[in-house]
Amino acid sequence: xxxxxxxxxxxxxxxxxxxxxxxxxxxxxxxxxxxxxxxxxxxxxxxxxxxxxxxxxxxxxxxxxxxxxxxxxxxxxxxxxxxxxxxxxxxxxxxxxxxxxxxxxxxxxxxxxxxxxxxxxxxxxxxxxxxxxxxxxxxxxxxxxxxxxxxxxxxxxxxxxxxxxxxxxxxxxxxxxxxxxxxxxxxxxxxxxxxxxxxxxxxxxxxxxxxxxxxxxxxxxxxxxxxxxxxxxxxxxxxxxxxxxxxxxxxxxxxxxxxxxxxxxxxxxxxxxxxxxxxxxxxxxxxxxxxxxxxxxxxxxxxxxxxxxxxxxxxxxxxxxxxxxxxxxxxxxxxxxxxxxxxxxxxxxxxxxxxxxxxxxxxxxxxxxxxxxxxxxxxxxxxxxxxxxxxxxxxxxxxxx
Amino acid sequence: xxxxxxxxxxxxxxxxxxxxxxxxxxxxxxxxxxxxxxxxxxxxxxxxxxxxxxxxxxxxxxxxxxxxxxxxxxxxxxxxxxxxxxxxxxxxxxxxxxxxxxxxxxxxxxxxxxxxxxxxxxxxxxxxxxxxxxxxxxxxxxxxxxxxxxxxxxxxxxxxxxxxxxxxxxxxxxxxxxxxxxxxxxxxxxxxxxxxxxxxxxxxxxxxxxxxxxxxxxxxxxxxxxxxxxxxxxxxxxxxxxxxxxxxxxxxxxxxxxxxxxxxxxxxxxxxxxxxx
Numbered sequence: 001x002x003x004x005x006x007x008x009x010x011x012x013x014x015x016x017x018x019x020x021x022x023x024x025x026x027x028x029x030x031x032x033x034x035x036x037x038x039x040x041x042x043x044x045x046x047x048x049x050x051x052x053x054x055x056x057x058x059x060x061x062x063x064x065x066x067x068x069x070x071x072x073x074x075x076x077x078x079x080x081x082x083x084x085x086x087x088x089x090x091x092x093x094x095x096x097x098x099x100x101x102x103x104x105x106x107x108x109x110x111x112x113x114x115x116x117x118x119x120x121x122x123x124x125x126x127x128x129x130x131x132x133x134x135x136x137x138x139x140x141x142x143x144x145x146x147x148x149x150x151x152x153x154x155x156x157x158x159x160x161x162x163x164x165x166x167x168x169x170x171x172x173x174x175x176x177x178x179x180x181x182x183x184x185x186x187x188x189x190x191x192x193x194x195x196x197x198x199x200x201x202x203x204x205x206x207x208x209x210x211x212x213x214x215x216x217x218x219x220x221x222x223x224x225x226x227x228x229x230x231x232x233x234x235x236x237x238x239x240x241x242x243x244x245x246x247x248x249x250x251x252x253x254x255x256x257x258x259x260x261x262x263x264x265x266x267x268x269x270x271x272x273x274x275x276x277x278x279x280x281x282x283x284x285x286x287x288x289x290x291x292x293x294x295x296x297x298x299x300x301x302x303x304x305x306x307x308x309x310x311x312x313x314x315x316x317x318x319x320x321x322x323x324x325x326x327x328x329x330x331x332x333x334x335x336x337x338x339x340x341x342x343x344x345x346x347x348x349x350x351x352x353x354x355x356x357x358x359x360x361x362x363x364x365x366x367x368x369x370x371x372x373x374x375x376x377x378x379x380x381x382x383x384x385x386x387x388x389x390x391x392x393x394x395x396x397x398x399x400x401x
Numbered sequence: 402x403x404x405x406x407x408x409x410x411x412x413x414x415x416x417x418x419x420x421x422x423x424x425x426x427x428x429x430x431x432x433x434x435x436x437x438x439x440x441x442x443x444x445x446x447x448x449x450x451x452x453x454x455x456x457x458x459x460x461x462x463x464x465x466x467x468x469x470x471x472x473x474x475x476x477x478x479x480x481x482x483x484x485x486x487x488x489x490x491x492x493x494x495x496x497x498x499x500x501x502x503x504x505x506x507x508x509x510x511x512x513x514x515x516x517x518x519x520x521x522x523x524x525x526x527x528x529x530x531x532x533x534x535x536x537x538x539x540x541x542x543x544x545x546x547x548x549x550x551x552x553x554x555x556x557x558x559x560x561x562x563x564x565x566x567x568x569x570x571x572x573x574x575x576x577x578x579x580x581x582x583x584x585x586x587x588x589x590x591x592x593x594x595x596x597x598x599x600x601x602x603x604x605x606x607x608x609x610x611x612x613x614x615x616x617x618x619x620x621x622x623x624x625x626x627x628x629x630x631x632x633x634x635x636x637x638x639x640x641x642x643x644x645x646x647x648x649x650x651x652x653x654x655x656x657x658x659x660x661x662x663x664x665x666x667x668x669x670x671x672x673x674x675x676x677x678x
Contacts, residue, residue, distance in 0.1 A: 015676060016676075071675070074506075074507050075507040076503075076504065076505070076506070076507050076675050077675050077676060078672040078673065090507075092505075092506065092507070094505045094506070099502050099505075099506060101421055101425060103425055103428045103429065104421065104424065104425065104428075108421070108424070111417060112417050112418070112421055115413045115414040115417040115418075116414055116417075116418075116502070116506055116508050117506070117508075118414075118508070119413075120413050121413060
């Protein structure tokens, strides 16, 4: 293994839960000292190392201490015991745009926030255009940021933070910002990061994100480190142990018994690369990648499409389509081929599942696991969700001549 | 020494935050930065009316400048005081006011307090510049003394910074610090010879001594570092002469001790700040 970017050495963090908070001297005097509080260990003797260039995930349920750990790494919180050392410049994407001053313009805030994150004026001058373009707020850059929409605010915050060009990037569930187009840009930026050999630490309870993004994960439970390891093994065990049903960051959720899981669901192009944009009338393929940990007889794969507003547009499964394999035993893929995609422009979410032949036992269900955009294509129809592919014809006058 | 190197490392941040404070201060006001001149002018007029006209406080003429204008004599000490007052109350609130920033990002937190204090320096420097011109118009000659004025402004800044650092952490743990300090500042204002000359204290001490109360009133009184700063600024701006060595050294000492203790306290309590806010 190469050098470590972050070393977490026997770290413990204790919080005080105040019964009655004294932020007044009177209260302190009357109680004869500091407020009464209970101690609570958010982290207990956690040790691990993050190698340089790793995409490291920290997973755990709510309250497992994963965000606390991230804040300790970011030096926002100071551990009560143990040491954390990191090499290289560190940038944390915790709450985007939190350093913005509402009365100042976007331009002034970029410089201000950039310098909080450790950029010099010269570096900011050089990156300014890139930052603004990335955020897509060119027209509004000289407006006070209080006039920004929340999306613009977050985009600009993200853009500054990611353009700091850190050696280590800490990300806390903020991948779900902005619209699909912006998310694509973010993912691209992360990929760029990866290629440059930078270290990324992600905290998430979205298992899909973890699987695709990380090459190593740490599993925290109630402040204790359960294990550090490869994501596929660890995530499967994590799901097996009943942490499998919860709402993830994207508002999707996942549940199931986990004998077989869907490791990815995506639209793919002719070369097999995942795409998030298709055109009305295009030929398209949805590929499901599964991992079966044991032999499963007659599994049924299902797919459903909903709009962002939750309108149920379409669904299909391999049982209804009479395409049921006798069994699956290891990993593999199955595809749903669409000769002409009859959805009109909009953004849609895919849900996917593996269930048993009776469709009552769920092995893995991923709600809203993939989001895609449909752009104008042919046929070009005016509105609604689906294209009927019809044509106007037979204009004739009924008046007798 | 680490404090200095760290502060140098975040110089860019410091100057940006300072400018944020300066720009944010009078944002969306029609008169903008002019307010920083109007405020002391209004205070000067009020105090001159009350103390100069109604109470008829007698001030010694400037020596060797020969100036004898109560309003000018007053404002030479009022401006540094206003700076101290604003810097302390601003610096004290800097952490609580930027709670969001502290909880979400890491950077040397003392920069927040320093930026607030320094933003008032900009105000003070402008005011002193304008005052110097006014003094010239009235026949004084403060211009050769301006470099020394800047030196003492720097000392006063360190003094205020130390207090600001200490009080800002205190304010995180006890929010009524700011109200308490508000009252103390009023007391401190009248305990410092700003609206009346130090000779009044001297006379009072003599008076008490004559009646058998030898309590070293003047000695105790002059322990107040702001008394020394006031004397020095008046010497330089109003009288146009060298401040006494004793006063100057006292100012240096007060600045160094204040900033050392303030910084030490700040560092001691900084660790748990993010969770206490």
